[in-house]
Amino acid sequence: MKLRTYLNTFTKDELIDVYRKLELSGYSKCKKAELIDHIVTYLSDEKTVRTRLTCLTKDQLSIYQKAMKQPISPSIRVANSVAHLTDQLVGCLDDYTNDFYVFDEIVQTFHSVYDDEFKYEQKRKGWLMDCIQFAIKYYGLVPVEVLHKLYKQMIDEDVFEMMYVFNEIPIDIARCGFFAFNELGASDWDKNDPLYSDIGLIISYELFEFNIVSQTLNGQGMKPFYIPSVKEINELDNYGYEINSPQYRSLKNYLAKEYDMNDFETQRLCVTIWDMNNNSYSFGEIISFLTEHVVELEDTKQADIFINYVMQAYNNTRVIYNRGYKPTELRSQSDSNVIRAGRKYSSNPDKHPETIHRRVNQDDLCPCGSGKPYDQCCGKYKS
DSSP, X not given: OOHHHHHTTSOHHHHHHHHHHTTOOXXXXXXXHHHHHHHHHHHTSHHHHHHHHTTSOHHHHHHHHHHHHSOBOOOTTTHHHHHHHHHTTSEEEOTTTOOEXXXXXXXXXXXXXXXXXXXXXXXXXXXXXXXXXXXXXXXXXXXXXXXXXXXXXXXXXXXXXXXXXXXXXXXXXXXXXXXXXXXXXXXXXXXXXXXXXXXXXXXXXXXXXXXXXXXXXXXXXXXXXXXXXXXXXXXXXXXXXXXXXXXXXXXXXXXXXXXXXXXXXXXXXXXXXXXXXXXXXXXXXXXXXXXXXXXXXXXXXXHHHHXXXXXXXXXXXXXXXXXXXXXXXXXXXXXXXXXXXXXXXXXXXXXXXXXXXXXXXXXXXXXXXXXXXXXXXGGGGOO
16 A cells, blocks of 8 residues: 555645654645655655664564555454554555555665664664553552663663663653653752662653643552563554453453353453553443443343453553552552452442543544544444
8 A cells, every 4th residue: 555645535734633643844835745745755765764773663563564564454463563654654554445555665765774783773763662551551650660671671781781782762652751850850859769860761641641640640649660672562552451461351251151252242342341440540441341332231140240340350450559469469558449349340449549530422533542433443343
């Protein structure tokens, strides 16, 4: 598929948004055709392709290379990676077949830059992007030293070498920035605070975008940072949830048996529940969403069983307010974060004090994080 053909489906305002995202200038007097020419020229340039595609994670690069040979029909296993590749304009989903295609102009350039230097850069930047993606979703704000703990599990470089790699990643790909303490007006930061750093903080731009920096910090308090293994980082980045979690496996098996859902449907629903919890939906809101849009509870017994499965999953999800810990892992420190088995569900259950209340409409982006409208994603599985 041609990138130029794909961009022709954009409005002029959408093309200007792409311009700004890529930090290109001089668009104010351009016509639509000129904007397309400039974007295609920029994205297919050898320097640009090397800079941006070396930021692909190992899994994303593998998917990209497979799609170079033939279009891919995305499964739940590759949904997150495909969404990233689409967002970075190296490929797109076909509106009719839902297959993932890569763009011919970029593929042609990729062949000329894919050498030993590319592979070396991609190994470092790709793994750092895996770590950054975890940090954005499960920390929000993180000391450079903590990010380095994640990075060093795969790449044996010191923290300053890691920051050199970080600074080579384009802002729109990293989706976060580095802030020294003097920039934050916090030169006298308490050294006992988990956020304390001798170097500075990595902060997700989404926290600024939604104006929830203070809210996130208040929710996290003095909780420590959970340090995941390499396997956990890959699993959470690629699948969107912990597929090997006993509680989520039990929920998945229950949905398959009780509601005759196929593997894609149960996996997608697990991602949705995990993501809603991570994004601070209350337990009551999650139950309301599921019973309104996904499952039909025929009697009290079935409702109790279903709610218990969801409750166990809810209490075993890594969340940003716990800096990556599950509520059950912090039970001894914060009993109030855990909904205990046996509690009867009500229409207004106790909520976390920092809960952000959100509702899902048909045209909203799906809570599962696929990037698609709700009615084209999880909403398709409404009973």
